[in-house]
Amino acid sequence: MTVTVPDSPEMLVQAARDAARRGSLREADELAATAAGRVEQGTREAAQLANIRGGIAFELGELDRAEGWFKQAMSLAGERDDPVLAAKATTNLGSIAHLRGKVVLAGSLYQSALEVYLRENDQVGVARSEHNLGVVERELGDVERAADHAERAVTAARRTDDYSLIALTLLGSAETAVKRGEPDLARRMLAAARAVANLAEDALSLTEAARLEALLSYVSGRYGAALRGAAGAYQAAIRLKAPYLAGECAFLAAQTCRRLGRKRVAERCQSRAEALFRTVGALAALRRIELGLGA
Numbered sequence: 001m002t003v004t005v006p007d008s009p010e011m012l013v014q015a016a017r018d019a020a021r022r023g024s025l026r027e028a029d030e031l032a033a034t035a036a037g038r039v040e041q042g043t044r045e046a047a048q049l050a051n052i053r054g055g056i057a058f059e060l061g062e063l064d065r066a067e068g069w070f071k072q073a074m075s076l077a078g079e080r081d082d083p084v085l086a087a088k089a090t091t092n093l094g095s096i097a098h099l100r101g102k103v104v105l106a107g108s109l110y111q112s113a114l115e116v117y118l119r120e121n122d123q124v125g126v127a128r129s130e131h132n133l134g135v136v137e138r139e140l141g142d143v144e145r146a147a148d149h150a151e152r153a154v155t156a157a158r159r160t161d162d163y164s165l166i167a168l169t170l171l172g173s174a175e176t177a178v179k180r181g182e183p184d185l186a187r188r189m190l191a192a193a194r195a196v197a198n199l200a201e202d203a204l205s206l207t208e209a210a211r212l213e214a215l216l217s218y219v220s221g222r223y224g225a226a227l228r229g230a231a232g233a234y235q236a237a238i239r240l241k242a243p244y245l246a247g248e249c250a251f252l253a254a255q256t257c258r259r260l261g262r263k264r265v266a267e268r269c270q271s272r273a274e275a276l277f278r279t280v281g282a283l284a285a286l287r288r289i290e291l292g293l294g295a
Contacts, residue, residue: 101284
């Protein structure tokens, strides 16, 4: 791929970040590699670039390489006394631990980052950290604590002008409501999340909303609607090149097909889910499938 390369190191770093946010990972990787040869060591740009390179590797499913970059970013940020950047790298290390099934470690890292964001009054960081902690508590089975974190995440997100972040936190609240057996609240949260995601033109959040709507149908016993919703969300996630989300949709479809007595289709859906989870190193999700844990 031929990439137009900006002149300054700062512009290179920004271009790599923008390409990664667009999902153009190969372009981002190329720009980041070029930037590495131009950015002066020990600068803020060097620390930012390490974090960006970690994010690119993470999205490519190269978790060992991502972990190395995030640790480097955290070290460089510490040397420069940049607590917010260090907290971002810490959060990213938490995400790796989370994918690998080290949920307690992930929670500890998310909590450390949250404490920094609270001191620095960084509402974006607070919202993301509270959201992540809500996911951790939900997976550990403490839905009450998960709900508290989700509520604080929404409150912090609404103090920002980041509509995608607001949608993310509302979706977290919706999933927690599903797990708590509160379908009416879940529907209200999903409707609010969809409205905000439409404003942000956030296709990924809209796809996650579709998955959660299918999950809500599943737990309500409406298996036909659940299967249609999961299949549609799966196709959307594939188009968006979001393998983890696609894997979650395929797994939900597999669980639904089993409820409908469609064993062969369930096996195909589960195989798709396993393959997708492997591409991003999602050991926790693979373990969930192996243990036969349902939606």
